[in-house]
Amino acid sequence: MIGTLGGLIGLGGAEFRLPLLIGFFNIAPLEAVIMNKAMSLVVVASALPFRASTVPFGSIAEHWTIVVNLLAGSLLGAWFGAGWAVKLRSDTLYKVISILLVVIAMVLLLGHDTKAEQPLLQGTAQLVAGIVAGFIIGVVASLLGVAGGELLIPTLVLLxxxxxxxxxxxxxxxxxxxxLVGxxxxxxxxxxxxxxxxxxFLLSMAAGSIVGTFIGGLLLSIVPNGLLLPLLAAILLVSAWKVWRHK
Incomplete structure (x- = not known):
């Protein structure tokens, strides 16, 4: 199910997997983040080719400057974020995870109906904003063990x-x-x-994730994101509440 969401929207699905790893499977927060990171990697790696029938690799290559711009900040942010995560106490990490889940839900709610328009910034201002945004997203991605698509997608649309x-x-x-850096x-x-x-456990989840991303890639041209993202935001808010209360 999580892989299907990832393939459909362009997410690693980790925001929905993390509360399950912590709350349902009772895995310690830092270990859950690491397992989540590994599963997100599987989803992202398989989702790209499965989405290619709707979004060809050529279209991605045409926008390589945007990818490089964001990577300039996100790679550094991923390294620092992972370093901070291993130093946090478990109860503190629970709270940080909960707060970040709420923030991501708000971003989804505010940005789900945005359409391609003129970039928010141009030239040097856009370059600097892209690096800063990439760094913040890299930190969040490492702290949660996520792919960061919920923040990357609104950034790509708006900025x-x-x-x-x-x-x-x-x-x-x-x-x-x-x-990979995280x-x-x-x-x-x-x-x-x-x-x-x-x-x-990881191999079984990886197998399910790959099947899910394949299905999500097929659904990409059918299901409108404008209907799906508000539902995902609601799930994130429930997940944040459960993680906050977890002992």
């Missing part, structure tokens, strides 16, 4: 004037290297061993 479906694929192109930083912490201890 760069991208079409919502193109923005979904561009966000995946930015998310992939950003998550995982590399997490690998230096002992909590990274959670991946080795849960191989069967």
């Amino acid at each position: 760069f004037g991208a079409d919502i479906k193109l923005a979904g694929s561009l966000s995946l192109a930015v998310s992939l290297p950003t998550m 995982l590399t930083r997490y690998s230096r912490d002992q909590s990274f061993s959670v991946l080795g201890r849960n191989k069967v």
